[in-house]
Amino acid sequence: MSSLNSLEISSLSTYYTTKRGYLKAVDKVSFNLPKGSVLGLAGESGSGKSTIVNTIFRVLPKNAIVKEGSIMFNNEDLLKMNLNFFRKEISWKKISWIPQGSMSILDPVYTVKSQMIETINAHEDISRAEAMEIIYKSLKAVNLPDDVLNKYPHQLSGGQKQRIVIASALLLDPEIVVADEPTTALDVVVQAEIVKLIKELQKQRGFSMIFVTHDLSLLAGVSNYLAILYGGKLVELGTTEDIFKDPLHPYTQMFLKAIPDIRKWKERKLYYIPGELPDLISPPKGCIFNPRCPLAGGICKESSPGLEEVSKGHLVACYFARGGKRND
C-alpha cells in the first residue's frame, strides 16, 4: 500500500442475493483515496455508491455478500479484520461517516447528547466531563448552539440534524471521513452552507474524504478527484479538473451535459441520456452502458472494457474513449 493513500479499494465486488439471482450492486470497483484529499464518488441511482459506503463500514444488510476485493487501510484489509476490533478501533476512530441526516438517522428516543456520549464511550475510556468537552468543541465547529444537546431528534430541523451528524463524525478526529449524500433533501441555501462547512472542516483538520453524491455539480466545488460510477461499475476516474474539462467516457460526457447550468439558461437546450438503467441482476452483455451509448460498437456488446489510463491519473473504461486503445 502506498503511503500516499489513506484508503485503497481494489476490485471490490458486493452482490445482493435475490430470488432471481445475484444483484451485482458493486462490480470490481477499484480506486484510491489520496491522503488529505477529497474524492468525489458520483453516480445515479443504482450505481452502487451507497453499497460501497456500507461495505466500507461493514454494515451491509443480511442478504449482501462481498464477493471479492479488499479495502486497505494502513496496510490492513478492513474486510478481513475482526469485526469487534474494526468496530472499536477503526470505525469512527479512524474512518467516520456523515450520512444523510434526514428523517431517521438518529435514534428517536434518546437525546442528542446521550447519543454523542455513547459514541465517544464506545471507543475511548474517558470521563463524562472530558467527553462533554469534546462534544462542545465539535458542536462549536459546526456552528450549533449547545442547547440542541438536550433535544430529541424530532425537535430538530433538517439542517440542524445534518450538522449534528457532521459533528458526530468529527468527535474522534478521524483520518478519513465518508460524506454520504450529506446534502440530499436539504434546501439549496442550506446545502450551500453545509457544503461550505464540510469543505472548511476538511481544510482545517486535513482529513481525507470520500464525498458521495448523485449531484456532480456539487462535487465540482468540493473534490480533488472524481470517480464516476454507473451500474455498479467504475467508468471513469481522474482529477476533478480533468473530468470536468475533458470527460472521456460517453456516460460522463452525457451526464455532465444533462446537468443544468444556470449560466447557460438562455441556450434552453436540454440534454438527457435516452434509455433506462440496466437491470443489475441480468445486466446487458458487454459494456454495462452499451444499450444507452451512442458510440457503442460490436465489441461493446461482447466484452466489458477494463479501466485504462488514458493520460496521467485519468482512467476510463471504454473501448471508444479518445486515446483509448481499440482492440478490435
Next chain:
Amino acid sequence: MNRLVNQLLHRKAFLISLVILLFFIFIASAANYLTPYKDPYTITSEQHLAAPYSIPIWARIFPQYSKYPPNTNMDLKSPLILGNGSESFNGTAYTVELKPSEYENLSFPLSWNYQYPYSFSISFIAIPHGQAAQINVLLKQQNKTYFLESFVPSADQILYTYPTCPLSMGKTNSITISSESLSSSNSPYVSTLPGNERYIASAILPQLIFKPGKYSVIISIENIGTSPLKVYIYQPKFSAVGRAYGILGTDNNGASVFAEFVLGARFDLEIAAIATLIIVGIGLIFGLVAGYVGGKVDLFLNALTDFFLTIPGLPLLITLETIFVVSGLILKIGIVPLLIAIIGGLSWMGTMKIIRSVTLSVRSRTFVEASKALGSGPFRIIRKHVLPNILGVVFAQIAYDVPVVILTESGLDFLGLGITKFPTWGNMLGYASAYTSPANGFVWWWVLPPGFAIIFLSVALYFIGSTLQDVLSPYKVRGE
C-alpha cells in the same frame, strides 16, 4: 386475478388454514346429515343414548378404557335345552310343550367381553297356553346364578316366597327385564341383596353382575298347573346401554356430544357470520366515511368510536343483556337476534379504527388527488381507488372478527348469560365445566373438542386474514 390465486396457493400456512376452515364449514353445513339429532338439550328422546359421560368409541384404544362396553343389542340364539319337556324351533318361535310338573330351560349363551354396562335388559315375548306356567329368567355366570325375575299367573303368586310378576295365560306377554327397573319388589335376586345395595339396585346391578366372561341367559319354563302346557317364546333379546358411544361420547344426560358439537358448529358459524357482517358493515361504513370525508364528520365518528372503546366491553355486554331480560324486551326480540345485535353493536370499533386509518393512508396518496384532478367524484374515487386498495384489510377484518364473535358469544354462553337452550360450543364448555367434578372425573371428550374447535377455527381464520391482507395490499399496512 390468477396472479393472486397463485400467490395465495403458494403459502403453506394459508393452505393449511383453508383446509381447516373448509372442514368446519363442511361440518356446519352437513350437520343434518352427520347427526340424526336436532337438539339434544331440549328433546329428551335424544338424551340417554348411552350412559352419561360415555367415552367415545374410539377411546377404547387407550388401555384404561379398553373394556368399556358399547351399546349392545343382540338376538339370543342357539339355546342349550335342559329339562324333561319337549321343545321345537320353527325359525321364529320356540315352542315348549310340558306336561304337569315338567320343566324346560332355554339357556342362551352370551359372551360378554367388557366391563359392566350402564344398564342391560333381556326381552322376549311369551304366549303360554294351558292352565298355569311359571317363567323364570336367570343370568348365569359359571357357577353363579342371578335369579332376575319370575313370572307366574296372578292367582299363583301367593305360593312363592320370593317376588314374582304376573303372567297372563293365553295372551301375549311382552316381557322385558331391565336392570333399571329391577327392585326388591320384582326381583328375587335383588331381594336377597343387603339393604343398602337393595335401594340402589337399579344403578348398581350391572356392576354387580357383569365382568368379562361367558354368561348364559336362561329362560326357564315350568308347568305348575295340572294339564299340559304349551308356551311359545318369540324374539329373545339381550341389550345393554353401553359406556362408550359415538364419535365424541356423551354428556351428563347421555346425549351425543358429537351431535352437540356439530349443531354447535353450525349455530356458532351462523351467528359469527351474521355478527361479523354487522361488525364489518358498521366498521367499513364509519371507517370509510370518517377517513375519506375527514373534518368534523371524522371528529364525530372518531369520538363515538372512542366512547365505545372506553366503556368496558364485557361488563357492558352483561349489563345490556340483563336490562333486556329484566325489562322483558327480550321476549319480543328473542335471545339470538339480541345477542347478535349486542355483540355486533359493541365489537365494530377496532374494525372502524383500522379501516379509517387505511382509508386515511390511501386517501393521502397522490393518486387519489390525481383522480380528483381528472374530474372523478368522491364515489368514483372510493369505488375505484380506495376500496380496491383497502380490500385486503377488509377481508382480513372479516377473518379477524369471526373469532372475536365466537369467543365473545362462547364466553357469554359459558357464563350462562347467552344461549343455554340449544347447543353451542360456548355452552357446551359451560355445561361441561359445571358437570365435571372430582366425582365425574375430567370429561375430556366433552371439554376438549369445543375448545380446540374455537382455537383451530380462529387461528385458521387469522392466517387466512393476514395472508389475504398481505397479498391484496400493495402497500404495507401495520396490523396491530
Next chain:
Amino acid sequence: MRFSVPWRYLVKRIIERIILLIVIINFLFLIIYIIPIYVAHLNPAEFYVPLSYKGLSRSTEVEAIDREFGLNQPIFVQYIDYVKNMLTFHFGYSLIYDEPVSKIILQALPVDLIILVPSLILSTVFAIGLGLFSAVRFGRLSDSINTFFAILTYFIPGFWVLIIFLQIFGFQLGLFPTNIAQALISPSGAPLHGWAYIAGLIKFSIAPIIILALLAYGVRMALTRSYGVESMGSSYVTYLRAKGIPERSVVYKHVMRNAIIPAITRTGIDFAFVIAGSVFVEDIFGFYGMGELLYRSALTFNVQILGDAFYILSLYVIVVLLVLDFIYPLIDPRVKYE
C-alpha cells in the same frame, strides 16, 4: 434532563376524559332508567326490592324505594339526581344485599388486584422478552415458532384453559387450592392469619397469575416484535453500528427502547381494562371481585348493583387512561403535546 410540563396537552386530555365520563353517565341513565322503566314500563320495585324485607309489607317497601330513589319524581329531577349521585358516589342502599352499594363495591374492587395486576406485569415481561427474542432472530425458525405461539394465545378461550387446568392440577393432582376459600383456611378448618394467610394467598394465586399472563402476552409480544424488527432494519441502527457501538448496546439499548414503547403503552391500556375482563377467572377460581359482582348481579337481575358497578368500572378506566396520558410523554419523547 430538562422536562417541561405540556400544559395544553394535559388540559385538553382532562377535558376530553371529563366529557367522556358525562357521556357515560348519560348512557347509563338511559339503559338503567329509561329502558326498563319508561320503555318496558317495568315497575322499578321489581329490581330494587327483595320479596320480603324485615317483615315490612310490600307496598311499604315500594313506597320507601320510591322515596329513596325519587322514582315518584318527574324524570328530569330523577336525571339530575342520578348525575349528582354518580358524581358524588351516592349509590344508596341495596335492600337485596342489605348493605350500602358503595360498601359492596369497595369490598369487591381490591380482590382483583391480587391476581390481575401481577399477571399483567408478568405478561409484560413475557411479551417484551419473547418479542425481542423474535425481533433479533427475525425470519428464522425460532422466530416463527415463537410468533406462532403468541398468535395462538390470542384465540385460546381463557375460561377453557382455566377449567382444564383446574381439573387436572387442582382436582385430580391436588397441586394447588381450587378456590380462594380453601386456600385461606388451615387443614383443620380454621381461618389463616399473618404469614400463613399471605402464603396461602400466594399459593392460590400463583397458578391463575401464570395462566392469565400466558394468555395475555400475545398481542404485546407481536407489537414488540414488529417494532423491534422495524427498528433492527432502520437507518439509525445501521448508523449506530457504523459508529462502532457494540452490538449488545445496539440491541439492548436502542432497539429495545424503541420496540418496547408500544408494548408498554399497550400495557397501560390493558391495565385500564384489566378488571373488565376478569369475570371468567373470578368465576372459575371462586373469588369475589368486580367481575363476579357484575356476573352475579346479572344472574339475579340486580339492576341497581349492575349499574353502579358498571359506573365504577368505567370510572376506573377513565382515571387510568387519564393517568396514562400524563405518563406517555415521559416514556416516549415523540408524543406530541403541543
Next chain:
Amino acid sequence: MIEAEKISVEFKSGDRKINAVKEANITIGDGESIGLAGESGSGKTTLGKSLLALVKPKEGKVLWNGKNVFKIKGKDLKNFRRENQIIYQDPFDSIDIRMRIYDVISEGLTVQGFSKQEQREIIYSALKSVGLNPPEAYSNAFPTQLSGGQLQRVAIARSIVLNPKFIVADEPVSMLDVSIRSGILQIFQDMKEKGTSSLIISHDISTLAYVVDKIYIMYLGHVVEYGTTQQIIEKPLHPYTQALISAIPIPEPNHETEIKLVETNEPVPPKGCPLYPRCPFRKNVCLDNEPKMTEVEPGHYVSCHLY
C-alpha cells in the same frame, strides 16, 4: 386565464396552525409557462394545488375564465378539471399500482365521458407522444414493471389525454435521475409549443430557468418576487432570490458558491418581513412592517423594503 387573488391557505397540524400560503397573487396567461421556486415548506405546492381547487384556501379566490373555481359545480367543474391538469412529484405515489397503465390513462377519459372506442386511439397516441413506444406493450404493463422515469411519462400521458389548456407540474423531475430529467422536461417544452400553459413548481431554479418564461419566488408562504426569467436570473432583487441563485452549485471545478443569508435561530417576526431573521440587509422597518409588492421595472415585482 387563471388568476389567483390573495390566496391564503392554513393547515392545522395538531393544535398548531401553519400559514402555508399568505395572500399570494399569481396570474397565468394563455400559453404562458411560469416557474414557481422556493425552498421546501415555502408553500409553492399548496399554491399550485389551490389554483386547481385541490386545496381549499382560507381566503382569496382563483378565477378561471372569470369564475371562482372554488364555487363551480357539476358540468362546469368537470370542464374545469378537463382543461386544467396536474402532474405530481412522485410517480410511484401518483399512480394507483393496482391498475394497468391503460386503465391509469383511461381514467380521466372515462370520467369525462369519452367512449371506449375513442379512448384507445387517444391513449395510444398520448403514450407515443410521451415517448413510450410501442404503446401496445406499455399499456398492458403494470406500474410496478416500469421505472420512475417511465412512470412519470405515464403520469404526464394521463394528464395530456384530456388535452388540457393549463398544467400544474409539481416538481415533475426532482425524484428522477439527472440524466433522464431533461427527457421529461422536453415533453413540457413540446406542450408549450402547442400552446398549453403551465406552472412548473421546483426548488431547482436552474432547471426552471431552462424551461419557463416567468418565475415566481416564494418564501415561507409569501410570494416575494416575480418577473421574467431573465429579470429573476440576471437581476434578482430580493435578498432571498439573490441567495437562492448564488447558492446554486455550478458544474465547474473550484467554483465557489456564495452564501448570502445569515444563519440564525431567531423566530420569524409576526408582523414583519418573513426573511427578517436571515436577511443581511435588514432594517428596523422590516421587523414591524410587511413589505408590499412593488413593480421595480416593467413586469418585475418585488416585495422588499429595499425597493
